[in-house]
Amino acid sequence: MAAGGGGFGDPLSRAGIPCAFSPHSQAYFALASTDGHLRVWETGSNRLHQEYVPSAHLTGTCTCLAWAPARVQAKEGPQRKKRKSEATETSNQIDLLALGTAVGSILLYSTVKGELHSKLISGGHENRVNCIQWHQDNGCLYSCSDDKHIVEWNTQTCKVKCKWKGDNSSVSSLCISPDGKMLLSAGRTIKLWVLETKEVYRHFTGHATPVSSLMFTTIRPPNESQPFDGITGLYFLSGAVHDRLLNVWQVRSENKEKNAVMSFTVTDEPVYIDLALSENKDEPVKLAVVCRDGQVHLFEHILNGFCKKPLTSNCTIQIAAPGKGKKLTPKPIPVLAAGFCSDKMSLLLVYGNWFQPSIERVALNSKEPHMCLIRDISNSWAPKVETAITKVRTPVMNSEAKVLVPGIPGHRAPSKPVTPQTEDLETKRKLGGNEVSIEERLGAMDIDSKKEKNNLPQTNSFPVLLTQGLESNDFEMLNKVLQTKNTNLIKKTVLRMPLHAVIPLLQELTKRLQGHPNSAALMVQWLKCVLMVHASYLSTLPDLVSQLRTLYQLMDSRVRTFQKLSHLHGKLILLITQVKSSEEESDDEIADKDSDDNWDEDEEEQGSEKDEDADEEDNEDEDEDAEEKEEEENGEDRDGTSDKELNGDSDLDPGNESEEE
Known part of the structure; x- marks a missing residue:
C-alpha cells in the first residue's frame, strides 16, 4: 500500500510544487503550477488529461492539494437520470480533488466533470491553507493553516464540522492514521490527537524549522481496543524545511521518550516523499525521497527500535540529458515527484519541466547503489503550435522612447560621446562638401572592441x-x-x-x-x-x-543551542582546571619526596662536615690555649717590670744616684 506523498505543508515556498498521484491505481498525476493552473496528467500515456484555471488564480494561488479516496463519492444534490456519456463511469472512479489556496479557501474540483464542484469558505480559515487530508471512511476533510487552527469539514454540506486551535504558531502539516482514529499535526511541536475527543494524546519534540511532511509508516493492529495502548510498533515519519534529516518517531503507551528513534539522511531538502506501509513488524518500510537537487533516494529498513546512527539510502536515482556537440557531459534533469506502484517493485518518476513533465515507470534494482538514466526530453519541452501564424504586426516605435536594458529599472546604457572626427563629417554634410568616403565613415564610427566593451551597460554590479x-x-x-x-x-x-x-x-x-x-x-x-x-x-x-517566522525559529533554536554550548563549555573548563590542579598536586608530591631524599643526603654531608669542623675547632682551641699560656707568662714578666717602674724601683746603680744628687 503506497501512501500519498502530497501531504506537504506550504509547498510553494517551503517544499516543492503542490502535486500528488491519484490513490491506489495511480492512473493520474495532479500538478498545481506556479502560474495558478491545475493540470491532471495520465501516467500511462503521459498525456494531459485536464487543465483547470481557477477564477482567482492570481490572488489565491494553490498552496496544497489532495486526492479524495476512491471509495468516497460526493452527493451532487437530488438524484437524476444518468446520460449515456455518464453510464460508463465505474463506482470507483476518482472524482474529487481538494485544492487549498493562499487566501484560506478550499476548492473541490471534479475530475469527472472537469469543473469546480464546490467551495469551502464560510467559517474556515483566515489565512493560507498549508495542508489538506481526506478521511478514509467518513469522507470528511481536514485542513490546517497559518491562523493556528485545524478545521474538520463536511464535504457534503460544505460547512465546518469542528474547528480547534492546533498550535501556538501556524500549523504546517497534517496526517491521519491508517485506521482513521488519530490525527498528527505539526507546528513548533508534533502533536498526536484523538479525533473523537479532539484531545492531545502525545507530544513530540519536532524540528527546528517548520515541518513539511508527516506520514505513518506502520499500520496499527486491528485487535487493539484502546487507542494505541500497549503498542510499541507504531511509527511515523517527519521531514522539515531546510533539514536534510527525516526523523522517525515511535508512539508508546508510556509518555517518557519524546525524541526520534532513528533518522534518514539525504543530500538536500526533501520536496516530495512517498512510502510503502509495512503491514507487519518483519516487513521493511520502503521510502522514496525526492530532494531539491533533483535526486531520488530510496530507503529500505525494518523499524525495530532505536538506531543511533543516521541511515543512508540504499539506492540513488538521477536523470540526465545526453551531451550535445563538443560538450559530452550529461546535463542533469530534475525529478519532480516519485511514487511506488502497487507491486512495490517499480517506481513512477515525474521529471523535467512542470509545464510539460515526463512520466516514466522504472523497475527497481536493489543491487545497484546508484542509477543514472539518460533521457532526451528536448523535444517535449518545445511549445507546440497547432495553427500557422499568418498575421504579424510590427510595432511602431516612437523616436522619443527610452530603451531599458536588463538591470535596475530606469538604468540605461551611457550615451556615446561625439568625437571631433564625427563633428567634421557633420559639418561637411551641412556645408554641401564632397561625398564622405567609406574609410572616413568607418573611422568616424570608431569600431573598437575595447571601447565597445567599455560602453556596454554595466549589469555586473x-x-x-x-x-x-x-x-x-x-x-x-x-x-x-x-x-x-x-x-x-x-x-x-x-x-x-x-x-x-x-x-x-x-x-x-x-x-x-x-x-x-x-x-x-x-x-x-x-x-x-x-x-x-x-x-x-x-x-x-x-x-x-x-x-519571518522561519528566520525567528531558526535564530531561537541557535540561541538556545548557544546557551547549552556555553554551559557545556564552562563545565569542560572546570573539568580541565581540576585535572590540571590534580596533576600539579601529584607533581608537587613527587617533588617533595625528591626534596626529602636530597635533604637527608645533605644532612649526612653536613654532619661529616660538622665533625671535621669540630676537630679543626678543637685543634684551634688547643693552639689558642698554648698561646694564651705563653702570653700569660710574658704578661707576668711585663707586669713585674711595670710594677717596679711604678714603685720607683729601677736597676740604676746607687752610685749613679749619688752622682745625680
Missing part, C-alpha cells in the same frame, strides 16, 4: 546581480554576490537594492543559514545589514510575522 539572482533563482549568481566579505560592499549593495527584493533576500539568507558554519557567518553579516537598513520598510508589511 552587485545590486543588479543580486536582484536578477533572486528573481531567476540563479545559484551561481547569488553565490558571487553573497560570498563577499567586504562589509562596506555589503552595506552599499543593501542600500541600492530595490525594496521588492528585500523579502526574497531574507528567505534566501534563511536557507543559507542552515548550511556550513563558515557560510552562516557570512550570511549573518548580510542579515544584520538588511535588518538595519530596511527596518522601516519591514515594519510596514502586514504579513511580516508570517514571512
